[in-house]
Amino acid sequence: MIIQQFYDKGLAHGSYAVIRTGKMIVIDPARNPQPYYDFAAQHDADIVGVIETHPHADFVSSHLEIHETTGAVIYCSKLTGATYPHETFDDGDVIQLNDIKLKAINTPGHSPDSICILLVDEEGRETAVFTGDTLFVGDVGRPDLRENVGNITAKKEELARQMFQSTRQKLMTLPKNVVVYPAHGPGSLCGKNMSPELESTIGRELRENYALQLMDELEFVKTLTTDQPFMPKYFGRDVLLNKNGVPGFEDSITAVPRMEEGSALEADILIVDGRPKAQFRSGHLHGAINLQDGEKFETWLGSIIGPDEQFYLIAENDDKLDILIKKAAKIGYEQNIKGALLVPVNANEVSPDLDLDAFRANENDYTIVDVRNQAEVAAGKVFKNAVSIPLPELRERVSEIPADKPVIVHCAAGYRSAAGVSIVSAAINAVPVYDLGEVVTEMMKEVHG
Structure with a gap:
């Protein structure tokens, strides 16, 4: 048996592949499916299934594309209300991957439709649990992202109460040596207190995770609903995109209009300039937002610009433009790009130097x-x-x-x-x-x- 984590630092997102004797399941895949195809080919495995632990808010998943490309079955909770082809995967349901089992555990709390996936190995031992956005290393998922969006909506206090029950009744009762594989790590906005480690065990979380310590439900709800980080503008739309599925990654980025030098820009469209600030300061278009390429470009893009706003995207060269378009696609914003272009010749507004x-x-x-x-x-x-x-x-x-x-x-x-x-x-x-x-x-x- 092989368990492989794929980690995207930009969105602090962890996805997984589980391989057993030539068959592979992908869990919570990122927008670009190519790494999973490459991993399957490397291990001479066929991708037979994709599991979505919930409709994610912070990134766009490639579950539908993987299904359309490989024929893999998509599994998700019936509560998701998914409009793409799928099989429901809830309490009591089991995926048999040759001689190992993946068992669904309904764990509402971060979202009403969240599930965790318990892996039972070939010897019948409960070995690992893929916890999605329910349990992180050092934290649990924030409960305030589904108040107005998704197949089922719920107030944060209600979801926090459900998280209390899910952690106490479903996860904290697992064997202490079960390995915890979460969907996010430090820097994610899906929680507030994540540890730098990208995996853990149930035993360690029982000892060290603030949310799993002894407290009553009232205290838990108060603790979980306070001091959560800000919510980027794009989160709500990504829940809906993931509920329905999105077009293929390569087709989507290829469809972004590339503008020729000298092309006129519409006056009422936002401009995002991804160049280093020294270049931006020495000459830019009036009104452009200097959102530099960096580890959190996609998060800030979706925090500053609304999901229904179009924008022009500027970079210093074609390679950088490709990188920024792909980063925008990770949150579904490639469809917001009115046009992608290199620095126009009339980018001559200069920023003043501070004394x-x-x-x-x-x-x-x-x-x-x-x-x-x-x-x-x-x-x-x-x-x-x-x-x-x-x-x-x-x-x-x-x-x-x-x-x-x-x-x-x-x-x-x-x-x-x-x-x-x-x-x-x-x-x-x-x-x-x-x-x-x-x-x-x-x-x-x-x-x-």
Whole structure:
């Protein structure tokens, strides 16, 4: 038996392949199915099944494409309300993979339709559990993503109560040596306290996971429904995309319009410029959002831009453009791209340079905008008079920023402030708008030690 994890750092997403004597099952596959095809070929295995633990909110799955390409059966809970061809997979259902078994366990909590998958090996031993977004290493899935979307909706308090029962009755009763394989790791927005490790055991989680410690249901619900991270704009749509299935990955990225040099851009369409900020600052189109290619590009793309908004995508060369289109496709945003292009010749708006000494000497001469998340601000401000607007809310709340003196935008390390300053600059023309950039890390040390 082979168990293989495929991990995408950008979305902190773990998917899995289980192989037994030439047959392979894929669990929670990412948008691009090619790694699973390659792994199956490497081990001379046929993909016979794909299991969806629930309709994911944070990425688009390739379950339908794998089915259409290989003939593999898609399995999911009947509660999903899936519109693609599938077999239901709920409590009591078993997939026989030669002499091993995959058993469905209904575990509502993160979503009403969540399942976990218990692996029973050829000796009849309960060996591993694929926990989807129910149980993570050090955490459990947030319960607030299905209040308004999906086949079944539920308030976060109701789902938190269901999570209490699912963990106590279904997972904590498993043998302590059962290996836990979750669908997400650190950096995912599907939880709030994930450990750096990408797998665990039931025994370790019983000892170390805050959500599995002794507490009553009321305390559990209160704990689970507070201090969850922000919810990106794209989450709701991805639940629906995964409920219905999406077109193939390669066909989708090939369908993105590539624009020739000199092509006119429509004035009312957003522009996302994925170049490094030094290049962006030296010349860009007015109103463009500088969302640099980086490990979390897709998360910030789907947090700043709504699921129904179109945008132009700019990169410095064709290779980078391909990378950014593929990253957009991971969250289903390739269909939002009005056109993809290299830097236009009229990208000549230049960003002003901050006089850091002048700022340090007279901070009160500037309006300071903090685009970090609420939890980061609550842990300690860098500048006591800063206007706090989280980056995902900045486009909608930019009018709250006073324009009577120069504006400085900061985050925690410089990535988000590059996007933030481009958003503010597009809205405020009366005064200069500066990016504090990486200097903020030094200033945070001065303030907080």
